[in-house]
Amino acid sequence: MERLATAWAIFQGLLLEALPFLLIGVAIASLARWLAPGGRWLQRLPHHPVVGPLTGAALGFALPACECGNVPVARRLLAGGAPLGTALGFLFAAPVLNPIVLASTWAAFPNQPWLLAARPGGALLLSLLLASVLRLLPETALLTPALLEERRLNQPLAEVGLLERRSGLVGAVGAPPPQAPVQRPPLQEVLQHGSREFLDLAALLVLGCAIAATVQTLLPRSWLLAVGGAPTLSVLSLMLLAVVVSVCSSVDAFLALGFAAQITPGALLAFLVLGPVVDLKLLGLFRVLFQPRAIALTAAAASVAVLVLGQWVNLLLL
16 A cells, blocks of 8 residues: 555656646647748758757757657657658757756756766767667658658658658659648647647656656665666666656756765766656657657667766766
Protein backbone atom coordinates (compact mmCIF):
# COMPACT_ATOMS: atom_id res chain seq x y z
CA MET A 1 0.00 0.00 0.00
CA GLU A 2 2.89 2.35 0.80
CA ARG A 3 4.48 1.68 -2.61
CA LEU A 4 1.18 2.38 -4.32
CA ALA A 5 0.89 5.72 -2.54
CA THR A 6 4.48 6.56 -3.50
CA ALA A 7 3.87 5.67 -7.14
CA TRP A 8 0.70 7.79 -7.19
CA ALA A 9 2.52 10.78 -5.69
CA ILE A 10 5.36 10.48 -8.22
CA PHE A 11 2.87 10.12 -11.07
CA GLN A 12 1.00 13.27 -10.04
CA GLY A 13 4.23 15.23 -9.70
CA LEU A 14 5.49 14.23 -13.15
CA LEU A 15 2.16 14.89 -14.83
CA LEU A 16 1.54 18.28 -13.20
CA GLU A 17 5.09 19.33 -14.02
CA ALA A 18 4.87 18.36 -17.71
CA LEU A 19 1.30 19.32 -18.67
CA PRO A 20 1.79 23.12 -18.66
CA PHE A 21 4.78 22.83 -20.99
CA LEU A 22 2.89 20.45 -23.24
CA LEU A 23 0.08 23.00 -23.44
CA ILE A 24 2.59 25.76 -24.28
CA GLY A 25 4.05 23.64 -27.05
CA VAL A 26 0.66 22.85 -28.58
CA ALA A 27 -0.30 26.53 -28.38
CA ILE A 28 2.90 27.57 -30.19
CA ALA A 29 2.37 24.94 -32.88
CA SER A 30 -1.27 25.97 -33.36
CA LEU A 31 -0.35 29.64 -33.54
CA ALA A 32 2.27 28.87 -36.19
CA ARG A 33 -0.28 26.90 -38.19
CA TRP A 34 -2.70 29.83 -38.12
CA LEU A 35 -0.21 32.64 -38.76
CA ALA A 36 1.82 30.80 -41.43
CA PRO A 37 -0.50 28.32 -43.19
CA GLY A 38 1.26 26.00 -45.60
CA GLY A 39 4.59 26.46 -43.87
CA ARG A 40 6.33 28.18 -46.79
CA TRP A 41 8.87 29.80 -44.46
CA LEU A 42 9.73 26.40 -42.98
CA GLN A 43 10.78 25.12 -46.38
CA ARG A 44 13.32 27.95 -46.65
CA LEU A 45 15.24 26.79 -43.59
CA PRO A 46 18.74 25.44 -44.37
CA HIS A 47 19.10 21.86 -45.62
CA HIS A 48 22.81 21.64 -44.83
CA PRO A 49 23.63 18.60 -42.62
CA VAL A 50 25.41 20.80 -40.05
CA VAL A 51 23.91 24.28 -40.50
CA GLY A 52 20.38 22.82 -40.54
CA PRO A 53 20.52 21.19 -37.07
CA LEU A 54 22.35 24.22 -35.68
CA THR A 55 19.57 26.46 -36.98
CA GLY A 56 16.95 24.22 -35.40
CA ALA A 57 18.85 24.25 -32.12
CA ALA A 58 19.01 28.05 -32.24
CA LEU A 59 15.21 28.18 -32.42
CA GLY A 60 15.16 26.73 -28.91
CA PHE A 61 16.52 29.96 -27.43
CA ALA A 62 13.19 31.66 -28.18
CA LEU A 63 10.81 28.97 -26.86
CA PRO A 64 10.20 28.59 -23.12
CA ALA A 65 9.23 24.91 -23.19
CA CYS A 66 10.88 21.72 -21.97
CA GLU A 67 11.13 18.48 -23.95
CA CYS A 68 7.41 17.74 -23.55
CA GLY A 69 6.38 21.05 -25.09
CA ASN A 70 8.94 20.78 -27.87
CA VAL A 71 7.43 17.60 -29.30
CA PRO A 72 4.30 19.30 -30.77
CA VAL A 73 6.44 22.17 -32.07
CA ALA A 74 8.83 19.71 -33.74
CA ARG A 75 5.85 17.91 -35.21
CA ARG A 76 4.61 21.19 -36.67
CA LEU A 77 8.05 21.81 -38.20
CA LEU A 78 8.10 18.37 -39.80
CA ALA A 79 4.48 18.54 -40.95
CA GLY A 80 5.07 21.96 -42.47
CA GLY A 81 7.87 20.66 -44.68
CA ALA A 82 10.89 21.92 -42.71
CA PRO A 83 14.21 20.22 -43.55
CA LEU A 84 14.57 17.03 -41.55
CA GLY A 85 17.88 18.01 -39.97
CA THR A 86 16.56 21.38 -38.84
CA ALA A 87 13.50 19.87 -37.16
CA LEU A 88 15.59 17.15 -35.48
CA GLY A 89 18.13 19.70 -34.28
CA PHE A 90 15.33 21.65 -32.64
CA LEU A 91 13.75 18.53 -31.10
CA PHE A 92 16.92 17.30 -29.44
CA ALA A 93 18.72 20.56 -28.52
CA ALA A 94 15.93 22.99 -27.65
CA PRO A 95 15.03 21.24 -24.32
CA VAL A 96 18.43 22.36 -22.96
CA LEU A 97 19.05 25.54 -24.95
CA ASN A 98 15.78 27.27 -24.04
CA PRO A 99 16.08 30.25 -21.65
CA ILE A 100 14.27 28.64 -18.71
CA VAL A 101 16.61 25.62 -18.63
CA LEU A 102 19.75 27.74 -19.03
CA ALA A 103 18.62 29.99 -16.18
CA SER A 104 17.72 27.06 -13.91
CA THR A 105 21.10 25.40 -14.56
CA TRP A 106 22.88 28.63 -13.65
CA ALA A 107 20.74 29.05 -10.52
CA ALA A 108 21.45 25.49 -9.35
CA PHE A 109 25.19 25.47 -10.11
CA PRO A 110 26.48 29.07 -10.01
CA ASN A 111 29.88 27.92 -8.71
CA GLN A 112 30.51 25.34 -11.44
CA PRO A 113 31.15 27.36 -14.62
CA TRP A 114 32.35 24.30 -16.53
CA LEU A 115 28.89 22.78 -16.21
CA LEU A 116 27.17 25.95 -17.43
CA ALA A 117 29.15 25.60 -20.67
CA ALA A 118 29.32 21.80 -20.87
CA ARG A 119 25.58 21.20 -20.62
CA PRO A 120 24.44 23.31 -23.61
CA GLY A 121 27.58 22.29 -25.50
CA GLY A 122 26.91 18.61 -24.88
CA ALA A 123 23.27 19.02 -25.88
CA LEU A 124 24.31 20.72 -29.11
CA LEU A 125 26.78 17.96 -30.00
CA LEU A 126 24.22 15.30 -29.17
CA SER A 127 21.61 16.94 -31.39
CA LEU A 128 24.07 17.06 -34.30
CA LEU A 129 24.88 13.38 -33.83
CA LEU A 130 21.25 12.25 -33.58
CA ALA A 131 20.21 14.36 -36.56
CA SER A 132 23.01 12.81 -38.62
CA VAL A 133 22.16 9.26 -37.53
CA LEU A 134 18.41 9.57 -38.11
CA ARG A 135 18.92 11.20 -41.50
CA LEU A 136 20.43 7.88 -42.64
CA LEU A 137 16.95 6.37 -42.44
CA PRO A 138 14.48 7.03 -45.29
CA GLU A 139 11.57 9.20 -44.18
CA THR A 140 9.20 6.26 -44.66
CA ALA A 141 11.15 4.32 -42.01
CA LEU A 142 11.63 7.33 -39.74
CA LEU A 143 8.33 9.22 -39.50
CA THR A 144 4.90 7.89 -38.60
CA PRO A 145 2.53 7.37 -41.58
CA ALA A 146 0.19 10.19 -40.48
CA LEU A 147 3.04 12.68 -40.08
CA LEU A 148 4.67 11.57 -43.32
CA GLU A 149 1.44 12.11 -45.26
CA GLU A 150 0.93 15.57 -43.75
CA ARG A 151 4.55 16.45 -44.47
CA ARG A 152 4.27 15.47 -48.13
CA LEU A 153 1.13 17.52 -48.58
CA ASN A 154 3.09 20.62 -47.54
CA GLN A 155 6.15 20.00 -49.69
CA PRO A 156 6.58 21.59 -53.14
CA LEU A 157 5.40 19.58 -56.14
CA ALA A 158 8.90 19.81 -57.56
CA GLU A 159 10.11 17.60 -54.70
CA VAL A 160 7.12 15.31 -54.13
CA GLY A 161 5.01 13.86 -56.90
CA LEU A 162 1.24 13.75 -56.83
CA LEU A 163 1.29 10.00 -56.29
CA GLU A 164 3.46 10.40 -53.18
CA ARG A 165 1.06 13.02 -51.83
CA ARG A 166 -1.71 10.39 -51.85
CA SER A 167 -4.00 12.91 -53.46
CA GLY A 168 -5.74 10.31 -55.59
CA LEU A 169 -3.96 11.41 -58.79
CA VAL A 170 -1.40 9.11 -60.39
CA GLY A 171 1.93 10.26 -61.75
CA ALA A 172 4.78 12.58 -60.85
CA VAL A 173 5.00 16.15 -61.92
CA GLY A 174 7.83 17.51 -64.06
CA ALA A 175 7.25 21.25 -64.12
CA PRO A 176 4.58 22.15 -61.57
CA PRO A 177 2.58 25.32 -61.93
CA PRO A 178 3.09 28.07 -59.35
CA GLN A 179 1.35 27.25 -56.10
CA ALA A 180 -1.57 29.43 -55.17
CA PRO A 181 -1.34 31.26 -51.85
CA VAL A 182 -2.55 29.10 -49.00
CA GLN A 183 -5.58 30.52 -47.25
CA ARG A 184 -5.37 31.00 -43.51
CA PRO A 185 -7.57 28.36 -41.82
CA PRO A 186 -10.45 29.55 -39.61
CA LEU A 187 -9.45 30.12 -36.02
CA GLN A 188 -12.08 27.63 -34.85
CA GLU A 189 -10.54 24.92 -37.01
CA VAL A 190 -7.08 25.67 -35.63
CA LEU A 191 -8.40 25.48 -32.06
CA GLN A 192 -10.11 22.17 -32.75
CA HIS A 193 -6.96 20.75 -34.32
CA GLY A 194 -4.86 21.96 -31.38
CA SER A 195 -7.31 20.49 -28.87
CA ARG A 196 -7.18 17.07 -30.55
CA GLU A 197 -3.38 17.20 -30.67
CA PHE A 198 -3.18 18.17 -26.99
CA LEU A 199 -5.48 15.31 -25.96
CA ASP A 200 -3.54 12.79 -28.05
CA LEU A 201 -0.23 13.90 -26.59
CA ALA A 202 -1.67 14.13 -23.07
CA ALA A 203 -2.79 10.49 -23.30
CA LEU A 204 0.73 9.43 -24.25
CA LEU A 205 2.13 11.63 -21.48
CA VAL A 206 -0.13 10.01 -18.89
CA LEU A 207 1.05 6.58 -20.02
CA GLY A 208 4.69 7.62 -19.89
CA CYS A 209 4.32 9.19 -16.44
CA ALA A 210 2.60 6.05 -15.14
CA ILE A 211 5.45 3.85 -16.41
CA ALA A 212 8.08 6.22 -14.99
CA ALA A 213 6.34 6.35 -11.59
CA THR A 214 6.09 2.55 -11.46
CA VAL A 215 9.74 2.03 -12.35
CA GLN A 216 10.87 4.71 -9.87
CA THR A 217 8.93 2.99 -7.12
CA LEU A 218 10.41 -0.42 -7.90
CA LEU A 219 13.94 0.89 -8.45
CA PRO A 220 14.97 3.20 -5.57
CA ARG A 221 17.36 6.03 -6.41
CA SER A 222 19.66 4.98 -3.57
CA TRP A 223 20.64 1.88 -5.56
CA LEU A 224 21.77 3.98 -8.48
CA LEU A 225 23.60 6.55 -6.34
CA ALA A 226 25.48 3.84 -4.43
CA VAL A 227 28.11 3.70 -7.19
CA GLY A 228 28.34 7.46 -7.58
CA GLY A 229 32.10 7.57 -7.09
CA ALA A 230 33.07 4.99 -9.71
CA PRO A 231 34.15 6.65 -12.99
CA THR A 232 32.24 4.35 -15.35
CA LEU A 233 29.50 2.91 -13.15
CA SER A 234 28.56 6.38 -11.93
CA VAL A 235 27.92 7.56 -15.50
CA LEU A 236 25.88 4.46 -16.31
CA SER A 237 23.85 4.68 -13.10
CA LEU A 238 23.04 8.39 -13.56
CA MET A 239 22.08 7.75 -17.20
CA LEU A 240 19.64 5.12 -15.99
CA LEU A 241 18.40 7.48 -13.28
CA ALA A 242 17.77 10.21 -15.88
CA VAL A 243 15.67 7.82 -17.96
CA VAL A 244 13.72 6.55 -14.96
CA VAL A 245 13.11 9.83 -13.11
CA SER A 246 11.74 11.48 -16.29
CA VAL A 247 11.77 14.96 -14.77
CA CYS A 248 11.39 17.95 -17.08
CA SER A 249 14.56 19.74 -18.16
CA SER A 250 13.29 22.98 -16.61
CA VAL A 251 13.78 21.61 -13.09
CA ASP A 252 16.20 18.68 -13.44
CA ALA A 253 19.19 20.84 -12.43
CA PHE A 254 17.67 21.41 -8.98
CA LEU A 255 17.04 17.68 -8.63
CA ALA A 256 20.66 16.98 -9.60
CA LEU A 257 21.85 19.52 -7.03
CA GLY A 258 20.62 17.22 -4.28
CA PHE A 259 23.08 14.43 -5.14
CA ALA A 260 25.78 16.32 -7.11
CA ALA A 261 28.30 15.98 -4.26
CA GLN A 262 27.96 12.17 -4.25
CA ILE A 263 28.72 11.54 -7.93
CA THR A 264 31.46 12.17 -10.47
CA PRO A 265 31.39 15.24 -12.74
CA GLY A 266 30.86 13.08 -15.83
CA ALA A 267 27.87 11.38 -14.21
CA LEU A 268 26.35 14.75 -13.33
CA LEU A 269 26.73 15.96 -16.91
CA ALA A 270 25.35 12.67 -18.26
CA PHE A 271 22.23 13.09 -16.13
CA LEU A 272 21.65 16.65 -17.35
CA VAL A 273 22.29 15.89 -21.04
CA LEU A 274 20.56 12.52 -21.52
CA GLY A 275 17.34 13.21 -19.60
CA PRO A 276 16.01 15.93 -21.94
CA VAL A 277 16.48 13.60 -24.93
CA VAL A 278 15.58 10.14 -23.64
CA ASP A 279 13.33 9.36 -20.69
CA LEU A 280 10.33 7.12 -20.16
CA LYS A 281 7.64 9.76 -20.64
CA LEU A 282 9.42 11.28 -23.65
CA LEU A 283 9.75 7.93 -25.41
CA GLY A 284 5.95 7.73 -25.33
CA LEU A 285 5.58 11.20 -26.82
CA PHE A 286 8.00 10.28 -29.61
CA ARG A 287 5.34 7.90 -30.93
CA VAL A 288 3.59 10.84 -32.63
CA LEU A 289 6.80 11.54 -34.56
CA PHE A 290 8.82 8.41 -35.14
CA GLN A 291 8.47 4.76 -36.05
CA PRO A 292 9.47 2.30 -33.28
CA ARG A 293 12.76 1.50 -35.04
CA ALA A 294 13.69 5.18 -35.10
CA ILE A 295 12.83 5.59 -31.39
CA ALA A 296 15.07 2.62 -30.54
CA LEU A 297 17.88 4.05 -32.68
CA THR A 298 17.52 7.44 -30.96
CA ALA A 299 17.74 5.89 -27.50
CA ALA A 300 20.73 3.70 -28.40
CA ALA A 301 22.73 6.43 -30.15
CA ALA A 302 22.04 8.98 -27.41
CA SER A 303 23.04 6.52 -24.67
CA VAL A 304 26.35 5.60 -26.31
CA ALA A 305 27.20 9.25 -27.03
CA VAL A 306 26.42 10.41 -23.48
CA LEU A 307 28.38 7.51 -21.98
CA VAL A 308 31.45 8.53 -24.01
CA LEU A 309 30.93 12.19 -23.07
CA GLY A 310 30.65 11.38 -19.37
CA GLN A 311 33.76 9.21 -19.46
CA TRP A 312 35.71 11.93 -21.24
CA VAL A 313 34.69 14.55 -18.64
CA ASN A 314 35.75 12.20 -15.82
CA LEU A 315 39.16 11.74 -17.43
CA LEU A 316 39.61 15.52 -17.57
CA LEU A 317 38.26 16.49 -14.15
CA LEU A 318 39.01 13.56 -11.82
